[in-house]
Amino acid sequence: MSRASRANRPGRGFRRGRRDRRPGPPGPFALLPWLLLGLGAFSNLWQGETSNPWIGGLGLLAFNSLYVNVVFRGFDKRKRESTTSYVLLAAMGAVTFSLAIGYGGSWLLFFPLLSLACGTILRGRPLGWGLVTLAVCGCLVAVWRGDHASEPWTIGYGTLLSGAVTAAILTLSETVMELRATREELARSAVEQERLRFSRDLHDLLGHTLSVVVVKSEAARRLAPHDLDAAIGQVTDIESVGRQALTEIREAVTGYREGxxxxxxxxxxxxxxxxxxxxxxxxxxxxxxxxxxxxxxxxxxxxxxxxxxxxxxxxxxxxxxxxxxxxxxxxxxxxxxxxxxxxxxxxxxxxxxxxxxxxxxxxxxxxxxxxxxxxxxxxxxxxxxxxxxxxxxxxxxxxxxxxx
Missing domain, CATH: 3.30.565.10 (Histidine kinase-like ATPase, C-terminal domain)
Known part of the structure; x- marks a missing residue:
């Protein structure tokens, strides 16, 4: 098989298309690894360091399930703006506050995860007020519990930063996708306008030229029996008109016809x-x-x-x-x-x-x-x-x- 044949095989074209495909916004799977922040709480349950482990285990399962559901809904605009998404986010907030107040310690890290989920659902002013409120509440709970490994302000800072960065990245990605779609639409519009220009030019050029050819051909036919020289002059004009039409059509194709x-x-x-x-x-x-x-x-x-x-x-x-x-x-x-x-x-x-x-x-x-x-x-x-x-x-x- 020749090199050209191998290059034109469907498989190679498909792989080339995949390699050349431009990146889009990050998907929901990119936010799932952040659930590893809950490993500390899971370790407490596993080692028996948490009172009422069954309640803690059910709370951990509920939080993770709500987090995954909310994050996946955040990447679908229709689902993101639905009432269900806000209800799930509120339920996630209730579980977060209950676990953080009840257990403290590593369970306080659910505040940054809740903030990240807020960054996928909320936009604009509600997002700003929500993140600030959540960061303040996380900091206050950390101060009240006093059993976290780091300073209480780090909980508030991490909560505010995680939600803000997530929302900024997703908003920027959505804007890039919209600009890309707009550019493609403008390119399609430019092609349509060029086709319209060419069809108009071709109609005007050929309509006029063919009309001239018909008129001069009729004149040559009428003159031929009586005045051969005049008929030849009309035929010469037809040749000149044809050459001029060829030139104009070439110029119309390239878009540089001047008149x-x-x-x-x-x-x-x-x-x-x-x-x-x-x-x-x-x-x-x-x-x-x-x-x-x-x-x-x-x-x-x-x-x-x-x-x-x-x-x-x-x-x-x-x-x-x-x-x-x-x-x-x-x-x-x-x-x-x-x-x-x-x-x-x-x-x-x-x-x-x-x-x-x-x-x-x-x-x-x-x-x-x-x-x-x-x-x-x-x-x-x-x-x-x-x-x-x-x-x-x-x-x-x-x-x-x-x-x-």
């Missing part, structure tokens, strides 16, 4: 002319910012595609009006518009453009014009952001100009 309104208007002239549509451009105000200019270029491209494919009109007017705050582009044709077969009122391209402009703080409206035809109106902030880049629009003077 501008001026570029799209320059390309629109020959396309509309081949479909028998006159292109007219009106400009007023300062040139749009690069991001806004790039988005308006997409609007112009989609509007030209729809005019060529659906309008059946003879005139298409582009009106750009910009101010220091807002920029508006209106594209109106005099064709059949939405009543034309296959009209683009709710087309995929217009929907995608509306979403794209809304994300940049703008809006897109489309529908029948008051005097007939079809009108597309895009409005954007002067400094809109574009996901596809762009260059500044050409600052042509105001007035009427022939496109192309």
């Amino acid at each position: 501008s309104l001026a570029t799209e208007l320059d390309r629109a002239g020959p396309v509309l002319a081949a479909a028998g549509i006159e292109a007219v451009v009106h400009r007023s105000g300062p040139p749009p910012a690069p991001g806004t200019d790039a988005l308006l270029g997409w609007v112009a491209r989609e509007a030209v595609t729809n005019a060529v494919r659906h309008s059946g009109g003879t005139r298409c007017v582009f009106t750009l009006a910009s101010t220091p705050e807002r920029v508006r582009l209106t594209v109106a044709d005099d064709g059949a518009g939405p009543e034309h077969p296959g009209g683009p009122v709710n087309g995929t391209g217009l929907k995608g453009l509306a979403e794209r402009l809304a994300a940049a703080g703008g809006s897109l409206e489309s529908g029948p014009g008051t005097d007939g035809g079809f009108v597309v109106t895009a409005e954007l902030p002067a400094e809109a952001r574009s996901g596809s880049g762009g260059t500044a629009a050409d600052g042509a003077p105001s007035g009427r100009s022939e496109c192309g």
Whole structure:
């Protein structure tokens, strides 16, 4: 078996996945070894140094059972916040105080264990007040009994510290897990946004390009019997459009496609002319910012595609009006518009453009014009952001100009 085959075996991949798996928060089993603090009390029972050993033994069994139950519930958020968890914690506290007051000595070490259990269940202000109260009570019981091997204040200090450290570690681990989940969700969202961007770009690019190819192919077919040179010119244009489309698709895949309104208007002239549509451009105000200019270029491209494919009109007017705050582009044709077969009122391209402009703080409206035809109106902030880049629009003077 080759090295590549061995590397791709399921067993090896599974073991590699286990080795690369990132660590999560500590589990409840990590807190079970702390029950060894109760070995001193167990030793007292075993050696017969405790009065009423049966009561002490039942108390030790009850404490350990409650501790294990509470700790395991503390790692399940739903169970941790339930009433049962607080009841079990209260029962554990009653057993702890009973054994510590009744026997003293090594039995006082159940206070730190109770504090540790509190750290797994309680959060926020209840945890702080609970640990302080428990530490003070443990210290007072130790002073009252006076039979512990260490100073009474060590019981209070150990009680406070064990619960605080446990709660801090668990809270930090939970926060890390939430941040990890948030990062994964953001990564998934980024992938979805990139897929959406690519689908929009691909639709706009191919829709426009194929429309141009169809129009010029029809023109070449009409001209061929009468003017072979003109037909060859149309075929040459088809070749040029195809090469340009390949370049744009590659740039769209890598996310670096740059465009501008001026570029799209320059390309629109020959396309509309081949479909028998006159292109007219009106400009007023300062040139749009690069991001806004790039988005308006997409609007112009989609509007030209729809005019060529659906309008059946003879005139298409582009009106750009910009101010220091807002920029508006209106594209109106005099064709059949939405009543034309296959009209683009709710087309995929217009929907995608509306979403794209809304994300940049703008809006897109489309529908029948008051005097007939079809009108597309895009409005954007002067400094809109574009996901596809762009260059500044050409600052042509105001007035009427022939496109192309």
